[in-house]
Amino acid sequence: MTYSYFPGCTLKTRGKDLDTWGRASMEALGIHLEELPQWQCCGAVYPLAKDEIGSRLSAVRALAAARDLGTPLVTLCSACHHVIKRTNYDIRHDALFRDRANNYMAPDTAYQGEAQVLHYLEVLRDHVGFDTLAKKVVKPLTGRKIGAYYGCLLLRPSKAMAFDDPENPTILEDFIQAIGAQPVFYAQRNECCGGYVTLEDPSLSQARAGAVLHNAAAQGADTLITACPLCLYNLQKNGGKLPVVYFTELLAEALGLKEVPV
């Protein structure tokens, strides 16, 4: 089975571990992620201004390309996922935006929101299934205590993201269980790490990252997992000693694709 895949700017550069192990693992699970031809950067931030059309057009182009290919559009980076899923929501629910975007882009067939946007984790949960994943694990992470770090962008606003319960999510904990480790629940798992202002106000980024890692460590986590390159950078740089890795790295370890670090 082949799905379209939007890697985004960071997964080609600093976030290669998220991308490489994500693709290899999905291949092992029977799904080929085919990179969307000629994709453009999504812009990393969803514009909240209702009067901004142009800054949402790269996402519309990706959506229309996936629609033309007849495949779901899979994203892995939390930020890309946020921008592209919300833009698809806007196309479906905001007629003025839909008309303006189509009038400007003038595609052969107007884009009306036909594409389905899936985060990689949603593919694991809804298409592969965590039970099936658990059966394919060859090196279970037995004894590991892993904290899921959701952050903001995957969950909120839940009306448009429709990803998981925004206040009590379980998708990452179910994933952690599927790869044989023990999930650690902690209060800060769906609160912001402050990565967004790392260039503007590092003291705020440090305060937030510290709060997240302190809380996770206090609940017994030995590692945190994330799907966001900016969260990973910020938690590592501004947070503390607790290791933070991409969830795809642990997935690849469990599937026997990646050597377990000593």
Added chain:
Amino acid sequence: MSQWTDTIRQISGVDPRKCMKCGKCTATCPAYDHMEYHPHQFVDMVTTGRVEELMASKGIYTCLTCFACVERCPRSVEPAAIIEAVRLAVIRQQGGNHMTPDQIPGLLDEELPQQAITSALRKYSKGG
């Protein structure tokens, strides 16, 4: 009422008069200590025409845009969209950019993800 109130309402698409002043947005804000005006005050001061005070405040650059206030507002007021609209009211003015591309090289480090740069330029400058 300030001339800016309508501008903020147009940019954000939000009606701040829906607010019932429960304070949940501010109570849940992770940037609370780094903003002189808090999310509920943004909503209130746009309604009462005190937008210029908000435009001059540091908080328009420290909002984390984490959507905690948006998700938890029982009236769907979307304080984050109002804060972004106030920031844009500043940035869209001539010379109003808060960050420019020539500042970026001095801010880089080895591990900084591209996502951080793209985000900052989009957040702090027009046309980013």
